[in-house]
Amino acid sequence: MRSLGFVDGKIIDLSENAVPLEDRGHQFGDGIYEVTRVYNGKCFALDRHIERAYRSLRELKIPAVYTIEEFEEMHQLLISESGIQDGAIYLQITRGVAPRAHGFPENVVPRLTMSIRPSTSHSKLMEQGVKGLLIPDERWLRCDIKSLNLLGNILGKQRAKDAGCFEAVQIRDGIVTEGTSSNFFMIKDGLLWTHPVSNLILKGVTRSIIIEELAPALGLTVLEKSFSPEFVQKADEAFISGTTSEIMPIISLSSTLVGDGNVGPITRKLQQAYQSMIAKQCG
Numbered sequence: 314m315r316s317l318g319f320v321d322g323k324i325i326d327l328s329e330n331a332v333p334l335e336d337r338g339h340q341f342g343d344g345i346y347e348v349t350r351v352y353n354g355k356c357f358a359l360d361r362h363i364e365r366a367y368r369s370l371r372e373l374k375i376p377a378v379y380t381i382e383e384f385e386e387m388h389q390l391l392i393s394e395s396g397i398q399d400g401a402i403y404l405q406i407t408r409g410v411a412p413r414a415h416g417f418p419e420n421v422v423p424r425l426t427m428s429i430r431p432s433t434s435h436s437k438l439m440e441q442g443v444k445g446l447l448i449p450d451e452r453w454l455r456c457d458i459k460s461l462n463l464l465g466n467i468l469g470k471q472r473a474k475d476a477g478c479f480e481a482v483q484i485r486d487g488i489v490t491e492g493t494s495s496n497f498f499m500i501k502d503g504l505l506w507t508h509p510v511s512n513l514i515l516k517g518v519t520r521s522i523i524i525e526e527l528a529p530a531l532g533l534t535v536l537e538k539s540f541s542p543e544f545v546q547k548a549d550e551a552f553i554s555g556t557t558s559e560i561m562p563i564i565s566l567s568s569t570l571v572g573d574g575n576v577g578p579i580t581r582k583l584q585q586a587y588q589s590m591i592a593k594q595c596g
C-alpha cells in the first residue's frame with residue numbers, strides 16, 4: 314500500500330516533481346478540485362463528486378475534457394495501483410500551462426492531476442465530538458465553486474487549530490455560513506437547520522446526502538434557511554459534514570457548550586445512517 318500521484322496519464326510517486334512552473338493552478342489557483350473517499354477499495358458517492366466537478370469547471374469556463382467513464386476509470390486505477398482500501402482521492406483540474414498573464418490563455422488544454430492517500434481514522438473524535446470556533450467569513454463571494462483558491466479557508470482553519478479547535482464555523486453579515494472545509498448543521502427542537510444553497514457555501518456532497526437521503530429516511534425535517542450565531546447558542550445539537558470529516562459532532566462553539574456538551578441523539582442517528590449507507594455502497 315502506498316500513496317500515489319497521477320500526472321499526464323501516468324502513475325507517479327507523490328514525491329516526484331511534476332507541476333510545471335507555469336501551470337495556472339500553481340500561479341493563480343486557477344482551477345478546481347474534488348475529494349472522494351475510498352472505503353473498502355471503492356469510491357463513495359463518486360457520481361455526485363464528478364457532477365460537481367463539471368459544474369465547477371463550467372462556472373470557471375474551463376473546458377471539460379474527460380467523460381464520466383474516464384473519471385471513474387482513473388479513480389479505479391489509483392485504487393488498484395496503490396492497494397489503498399481506506400483513503401481519499403484528490404483530483405485537480407487547472408486551466409492549463411501558459412506564460413503567466415491574468416487573462417485566459419488561448420488554445421491550452423486543462424491539466425488534470427490526481428493523488429491517493431490513506432485516510433486517518435476520525436472514529437474517536439466522531440464518538441466524542443469536537444470543538445468549533447466561530448470566526449468571520451473572509452472568503453470570496455463564489456464559495457459555491459470548489460476552486461483551488463483556498464486562502465480564506467486555510468487561514469480560518471489555522472485560527473481554529475491555534476484555538477485548539479477542530480473546525481472554524483464562519484459568519485458573514487450576521488449569518489452562519491459553513492466550516493472552512495465542511496458544511497454546518499444545527500438542531501433545535503427536533504428540526505435540522507443548515508444554510509441554503511447559494512454563492513456563500515459549497516453544496517457539499519455529504520450535505521446533499523443528509524438532506525436528500527438520510528434525514529427523510531429517519532423522518533427528520535431539514536430547514537435550508539439562514540440563521541444567526543445567536544440562534545446557534547440555543548442549539549440542542551450541532552455537527553459539521555464533509556467527505557473527510559463525515560458527520561462530526563460539534564460539542565462546543567467558541568467555548569460555549571452546544572446543548573449539554575454531549576453528542577446528541579439526532580447526530581448519532583445520522584452518523585449511524587451514514588455508516589450504513591457507506592457499508593451498503595462500498596461493502
Ligand code: PDD
Pocket residue numbers: 347348466491492493494495496514515516517518519520554555556557558
Ligand atoms: N471539504 N464546504 C467547504 C468549504 C468544503 O471545503 C467542503 C469539503 C465542504 C463539504 O463538502 P463535501 O461534503 O462534498 O465534502 C463544505 C473537503 C473536501 C473535506 O471533506 O475536508
